Amino acid sequence: MKTTVTFLLNGETVTWRGDPGMKLLDLLRDELGMTEVKCGCREGECGACSVLLDGVLVNSCLVAAGRVDACAVTTLAGLRTTARFAALDKAFARHSAVQCGYCIPGMILAAEALLVRTPQPSEAEIRVAISGNLCRCTGYNAIVAAIREAAEELAGAAAAGAGADAVAGDAARDVVGAAVGAAVGDVASVAPVAPAAAPGAAALCPTALPEALELLAAKNLVPCAGGTDLLAHEYAPPAPEGSELLFVHRIGELKALRWEGDVLRIGAGLTYGELLDRSQIPEILRTAIASIAAPAVRNAGTIGGNLANASPKGDAALACFVTDCTLRLVSVHGERLVPIGAFYQGRGRTVRRPDELLVEILMPTRWTQEGRWTFEKVGGRKALAISRVSFAGLVAFDIDASPHDTDASPHGTANTEPTITHLATAFGAVADVVVRRPEIDAMLIGCALTEAQTRIPEWLATWEAALQPVRGRVSAEYRKQVCLNLARAFIERSLS
Amino acid sequence: MGQAASRTASHISQSVVKKDHAEKMGGTALYVGDYPQQDMLHGALVRSPHPHARIQDIRYPELPAGYFTVDASDVPGENIAHVVLDDSLVFADGEVFFVGDVIAMIVGPDRREAYRLARATDVVYELLPAVLTVADAQEFFFDYRYGSGDVQAAFAEADHVYEEEFETGYQEQAYLEPQGFIACFAQDGVLTLHGSLQCPYYVKAAVMKATGLGSKAVRIQQDHTGGGFGGKEAFPSILGCQVAIAAMKAAGRPVRVVFDRREDMEFTSKRHPSKSRYRAAVRDGRVTALDIDVQFDSGAFTTLSPVVLQRGIIAAPGVYRVPNLAVRGRGARTNKVPTGAFRGFGAPQTFFAIELMMEHIARDLGLEPLDFKRAQLVERGDATTTGGRYHFDVPLPQMLADVLVASDYERKRARYAEEARVRAKGACERSEEARARFRRGIGLALWFHGAGFTGSGERDIIKGRARIHKSAAGQVEVLVSQSDIGQGIKTTLAKIVACELGLPYEEIIISNPDTARVPDSGPTVASRSLMIVGELLRRAAVRLREEWREGQEQDVEEHFVEPDFLVPFDLETFSGDAYPTYAWGAAVVELQIDSLTGTNEVLGCWASLDVGTPIDQAIVLGQMEGGVLQGLGYASMEQMAADASGRIRNNSYSDYLIPSAVDVPELKVQMHVTKYPNGPYGAAGAGEVPLVGLPPAYLAAAEQALDGVRLSHIPLTAEETLKVIVR
Ligand SMILES: Cc1cc2nc3c(=O)[nH]c(=O)nc-3n(C[C@H](O)[C@H](O)[C@H](O)COP(=O)(O)OP(=O)(O)OC[C@H]3O[C@@H](n4cnc5c(N)ncnc54)[C@H](O)[C@@H]3O)c2cc1C
Ligand code: FES
Ligand code: FES
Numbered sequence A: 001m002k003t004t005v006t007f008l009l010n011g012e013t014v015t016w017r018g019d020p021g022m023k024l025l026d027l028l029r030d031e032l033g034m035t036e037v038k039c040g041c042r043e044g045e046c047g048a049c050s051v052l053l054d055g056v057l058v059n060s061c062l063v064a065a066g067r068v069d070a071c072a073v074t075t076l077a078g079l080r081t082t083a084r085f086a087a088l089d090k091a092f093a094r095h096s097a098v099q100c101g102y103c104i105p106g107m108i109l110a111a112e113a114l115l116v117r118t119p120q121p122s123e124a125e126i127r128v129a130i131s132g133n134l135c136r137c138t139g140y141n142a143i144v145a146a147i148r149e150a151a152e153e154l155a156g157a158a159a160a161g162a163g164a165d166a167v168a169g170d171a172a173r174d175v176v177g178a179a180v181g182a183a184v185g186d187v188a189s190v191a192p193v194a195p196a197a198a199p200g201a202a203a204l205c206p207t208a209l210p211e212a213l214e215l216l217a218a219k220n221l222v223p224c225a226g227g228t229d230l231l232a233h234e235y236a237p238p239a240p241e242g243s244e245l246l247f248v249h250r251i252g253e254l255k256a257l258r259w260e261g262d263v264l265r266i267g268a269g270l271t272y273g274e275l276l277d278r279s280q281i282p283e284i285l286r287t288a289i290a291s292i293a294a295p296a297v298r299n300a301g302t303i304g305g306n307l308a309n310a311s312p313k314g315d316a317a318l319a320c321f322v323t324d325c326t327l328r329l330v331s332v333h334g335e336r337l338v339p340i341g342a343f344y345q346g347r348g349r350t351v352r353r354p355d356e357l358l359v360e361i362l363m364p365t366r367w368t369q370e371g372r373w374t375f376e377k378v379g380g381r382k383a384l385a386i387s388r389v390s391f392a393g394l395v396a397f398d399i400d401a402s403p404h405d406t407d408a409s410p411h412g413t414a415n416t417e418p419t420i421t422h423l424a425t426a427f428g429a430v431a432d433v434v435v436r437r438p439e440i441d442a443m444l445i446g447c448a449l450t451e452a453q454t455r456i457p458e459w460l461a462t463w464e465a466a467l468q469p470v471r472g473r474v475s476a477e478y479r480k481q482v483c484l485n486l487a488r489a490f491i492e493r494s495l496s
Numbered sequence B: 001m002g003q004a005a006s007r008t009a010s011h012i013s014q015s016v017v018k019k020d021h022a023e024k025m026g027g028t029a030l031y032v033g034d035y036p037q038q039d040m041l042h043g044a045l046v047r048s049p050h051p052h053a054r055i056q057d058i059r060y061p062e063l064p065a066g067y068f069t070v071d072a073s074d075v076p077g078e079n080i081a082h083v084v085l086d087d088s089l090v091f092a093d094g095e096v097f098f099v100g101d102v103i104a105m106i107v108g109p110d111r112r113e114a115y116r117l118a119r120a121t122d123v124v125y126e127l128l129p130a131v132l133t134v135a136d137a138q139e140f141f142f143d144y145r146y147g148s149g150d151v152q153a154a155f156a157e158a159d160h161v162y163e164e165e166f167e168t169g170y171q172e173q174a175y176l177e178p179q180g181f182i183a184c185f186a187q188d189g190v191l192t193l194h195g196s197l198q199c200p201y202y203v204k205a206a207v208m209k210a211t212g213l214g215s216k217a218v219r220i221q222q223d224h225t226g227g228g229f230g231g232k233e234a235f236p237s238i239l240g241c242q243v244a245i246a247a248m249k250a251a252g253r254p255v256r257v258v259f260d261r262r263e264d265m266e267f268t269s270k271r272h273p274s275k276s277r278y279r280a281a282v283r284d285g286r287v288t289a290l291d292i293d294v295q296f297d298s299g300a301f302t303t304l305s306p307v308v309l310q311r312g313i314i315a316a317p318g319v320y321r322v323p324n325l326a327v328r329g330r331g332a333r334t335n336k337v338p339t340g341a342f343r344g345f346g347a348p349q350t351f352f353a354i355e356l357m358m359e360h361i362a363r364d365l366g367l368e369p370l371d372f373k374r375a376q377l378v379e380r381g382d383a384t385t386t387g388g389r390y391h392f393d394v395p396l397p398q399m400l401a402d403v404l405v406a407s408d409y410e411r412k413r414a415r416y417a418e419e420a421r422v423r424a425k426g427a428c429e430r431s432e433e434a435r436a437r438f439r440r441g442i443g444l445a446l447w448f449h450g451a452g453f454t455g456s457g458e459r460d461i462i463k464g465r466a467r468i469h470k471s472a473a474g475q476v477e478v479l480v481s482q483s484d485i486g487q488g489i490k491t492t493l494a495k496i497v498a499c500e501l502g503l504p505y506e507e508i509i510i511s512n513p514d515t516a517r518v519p520d521s522g523p524t525v526a527s528r529s530l531m532i533v534g535e536l537l538r539r540a541a542v543r544l545r546e547e548w549r550e551g552q553e554q555d556v557e558e559h560f561v562e563p564d565f566l567v568p569f570d571l572e573t574f575s576g577d578a579y580p581t582y583a584w585g586a587a588v589v590e591l592q593i594d595s596l597t598g599t600n601e602v603l604g605c606w607a608s609l610d611v612g613t614p615i616d617q618a619i620v621l622g623q624m625e626g627g628v629l630q631g632l633g634y635a636s637m638e639q640m641a642a643d644a645s646g647r648i649r650n651n652s653y654s655d656y657l658i659p660s661a662v663d664v665p666e667l668k669v670q671m672h673v674t675k676y677p678n679g680p681y682g683a684a685g686a687g688e689v690p691l692v693g694l695p696p697a698y699l700a701a702a703e704q705a706l707d708g709v710r711l712s713h714i715p716l717t718a719e720e721t722l723k724v725i726v727r
Helices: A024-031 A083-094 A104-117 A123-129 A141-160 A171-182 A209-218 A272-276 A283-290 A295-300 A303-308 A315-322 A366-370 A449-466 A476-495 B003-012 B021-025 B111-120 B151-156 B200-211 B235-248 B261-267 B305-315 B347-364 B369-374 B396-407 B409-429 B457-462 B489-501 B529-547 B617-635 B694-705 B718-726
Strands: A003-009 A012-018 A050-053 A056-059 A072-074 A221-224 A244-247 A257-260 A263-267 A326-331 A334-339 A344-346 A357-364 A372-378 A389-398 A419-428 B041-047 B053-059 B068-071 B102-108 B122-127 B140-148 B160-168 B180-185 B191-195 B218-222 B255-258 B274-283 B286-299 B324-333 B438-450 B465-470 B476-479 B554-559 B582-594 B600-610 B667-672
Touching: A012 A024, A050 A104, A050 A295, A056 A104, A056 A295, A083 A104, A083 A141, A083 B021, A104 A123, A104 A141, A104 A295, A104 B021, A123 A141, A141 B617, A209 A221, A209 A244, A209 A326, A209 A357, A272 A283, A272 A295, A283 A315, A283 A372, A283 A389, A303 A315, A303 A357, A315 A372, A315 A389, A315 A419, A366 A389, A366 A419, A372 A476, A389 A476, A419 A449, A419 A476, A449 A476, A476 B718, B003 B489, B041 B111, B041 B235, B053 B102, B068 B235, B102 B111, B102 B235, B140 B286, B140 B305, B151 B274, B151 B286, B151 B324, B160 B347, B180 B235, B191 B200, B191 B235, B200 B218, B200 B235, B235 B255, B274 B347, B286 B305, B286 B347, B305 B324, B305 B347, B305 B438, B347 B369, B347 B438, B347 B694, B369 B396, B369 B409, B369 B438, B396 B409, B396 B438, B396 B582, B396 B600, B396 B667, B409 B438, B409 B694, B438 B694, B465 B529, B476 B489, B489 B529, B529 B554, B582 B617, B582 B694, B600 B617, B600 B694, B617 B667, B617 B694
Parallel strands: A003 A072, A221 A244, B041 B255, B191 B218, B286 B324, B600 B667
Antiparallel strands: A003 A012, A050 A056, A050 A072, A257 A263, A263 A357, A326 A334, A326 A357, A372 A389, A389 A419, B041 B102, B053 B122, B068 B102, B140 B324, B160 B274, B180 B191, B180 B255, B274 B286, B438 B582, B465 B476, B465 B554, B582 B600
């Protein structure tokens, strides 16, 4: 099923007709000849294909072509005339930071995305900003130094020329800004392809929930949010034969974040990047999200996708499990609230019916506010790492001390001894579904501290019997050992 | 060193804007996958899913119009992909020897369709027994031995005898740009190939043999190449033959094969896994003899194994003065992907073993490894392992001093030892410290890297020639077969020529090599390009300066001449100078281990490296930092193995992890300079040395953090670490 996509590419309108599930990377390179966008892996793991989508860094290999309809795409070619590029160019040259050059277009876009938001980044911030852009040649030092130097030069120029708009430019941002503002179709098409003519030619990009639900009820559709899962599998097309992608990123209802009492209602379509920008989100969720992949994946991937893809390795999903979230599924026939534990039927399988959308995640925050928490992720490296084992724990006591002062050690007497009011633990990447067993944690709930301490071995033994990890990139024994180590450390620390 | 050299040597190291900076920075540099599509045909390879099998039949699917097949029956010349020896085939002929062995190619206008047809090709196999581990190997491609002194006597007289086995795993080059070629057989009968490669003349020789075409009819051009690290040294000769033959069937249309990441990771050459047994005799606190048996897993064909193995065993005794040596090295034939060149070329495997062996002996003797090692370092004038000489200064003591200061090694070493003592004591008392989650350690390693080819390769085989062309208008062009794969060779060579001619560096022309235009100045390997070809060019430039005629076109060519101080090397007996000089390395790694999960985090890494005069400070520093990080990855996260069916499943960037920008933020390299008089301005070989010694430094640090346990292989995984902690 072909659709027509119209978007701004480096400020010029492009109209293209083709498979909406095609990778933006292939569209740019093969169909539009933008070979400055490099291809290193086709699965989001190297950053060579980085572009800006509406000003935000993404991996073009994980973006469906249909998704970019009415968007602005910026490649390296779109930056070459900006002040920021000039500064980066000079600094990269001075540090000989360009070796084989294959990672460079992606690096520059990552640097651009960073400097637009953080004009004077620290070294650590620079490293995080390029952590999804692998470079096998340089060891990164020269690149980091060059970005830093460029930032300093731009800041200096901005200070010197404060007031004058031509400097230190937000030239690059202007390119993007103009692009977004101009929206679609006011410039002549530069691509010699058929204009939108055929019926149903536009990609399915509803902006309101009812419209999306009608479509879902009527057709065989696969919701595509960030596409970071759907597009990551080279030999499995995002929409299988006979189905189509339904792009949900424009649906306002999926982008809302609001409080209802102490429940945080999180729109399923919020990306990790968007969530990290919000101060309200609980720290445990923030920590979980910050551990995911790297900026470009975080800018596209959504919390809803992390839950709906039903992977036991989902980091945001683990945070949702340990906080006992409820998921709100909506269809034309109505809606239902499903406790997270009941949502999953196995690896990759959920109770979601094809006509339903996951609209919101309802996260109770009472315990995250009152209690102590931990989120531990064991991956193979510090960025771009899928969990090999993960663990989250949440515990709360009734103590007289201020509920916020959770780190104060409760050195009370028997009379004032705190009691465990809540305990929740969850283990990721060990079974087909995240393991959360409230009945095991209930063993310690209601116990006074000293009593709870004596019951730790029993609690751990029960977990030991309950956890039957599967083998994956690491052995089952390792997984189990780590689970128990992390659980023990968490509970001992919490109860000491 | 001539006059001009000393006049200019002081500023030759000053960095310039690299020759290829602008086009790579702006994204206009074309890599092989970037050439426009029109007219292009795409090839997809049909590969064996079995490690060893007889081919009974190849049944191609029905091919749509415009598609054709290429297999052994299409090879016009010899069905041989020439590397060092002639055992690699272009297309399998009746038998396959590893998972991924290439049987045929399907070529057509649509890449996806070609891949689909390749997958749909039904090959009927009769399965044969496969050898998947070195331990099971029945056949060794090579079996080298050398030695010196009286090993038996030394062991007989020893105070202590130690024996250990060490293992290293695969390491994948993981260059960002996968391998690829475009080939076109033009109407004039010239077959042109261009692609991602290190050695155009290697590819040319191989293609001539497989196609039967003459020298004038085969032309190889290097495209901008997105990293090599050895991975594009020999493998392109094989892929090049396959694509060349496809092009000869394509009636003048270009044929492109560009691998995707998985195909590249799974089926192209990688570092040899190794297994080494070391026996050491110690008397009066010194190692008096080493008896070493090294086995490399060569995979199914010899490719570069002989030369990798030679370098590996020559380095096997390390940087120590050991009077009695017995060294054996074998390359095991297994039914796995042929292993080959990767930065360090056999030496990282053996330096890993000797450095850890020294570490373990020292600790057993109750000595600090630092002191034990420092007391036994080779010095200028000493014999090398093969009875040559260390002709020049051995700067290790000074370099060691530098990294000790930079890393604050001794204080940290003592502090972490104290932490371990407290842990050991507290383990019984269940104290807070004993249960401290993170454990720290610091370790060091010392090494060399022989500069240039092993033995007399330059003199006997390569016979490099380098040319400078001057146009009538006075424009100067450098003509050599060196390929810039990121290491900056175009820049450094141009600097040398500019410096001698007194011309602005920017005015020197140097392009990616094209065998139709450049002489064979040898391959871009073995840390030789700058040292050997750079010196040839320097000499050519001196001559051109002296013979300069205004308004006339001139060509000046220089040929390799063996330095006269060398003790000639004999490969039969492994005797003589294996290398004219050495690059040196000293590194300290500090790390922290999470005792709950076994994960390791590098807190800091400090290296001092001596590669002679850096012809461009920033370029050399970049080489060093990149190499050091690869070495740290090799020790830790870079894990790859063939499974019980002979398949490598770590074939993507999500399953084969290389360090990201946040993994080792504290990586500090300093340069030490010992000038090599026969290299341009004192430059020696730089490319490979930085990687070599990092794994043993990493493991030494891990051993301290793990309370002195003895580790014996890399990569050190979190899983193994945790086992050690639990035990
Ligand atoms: C390189 C890389 C690294 C990664 N690292 C991590 C990591 O460290 N931790 C981690 O947890 N994940 C990781 N992921 C996985 C992925 O990024 C996340 O799971 C992400 O949250 C998926 O969200 P998405 O919006 O991109 O999902 P999509 O790909 O759009 O969709 C995923 C699935 O969810 C369905 N879906 C999406 N939205 C809805 C909705 N509103 N209603 C119903 N169904 C819906 C889709 O139909 C699809 O089946 C990584 C992925 C890549 C490519
Ligand atoms: S190609 Fe590697 S992230 Fe897209
Ligand atoms: S410069 Fe080669 S990958 Fe970064």
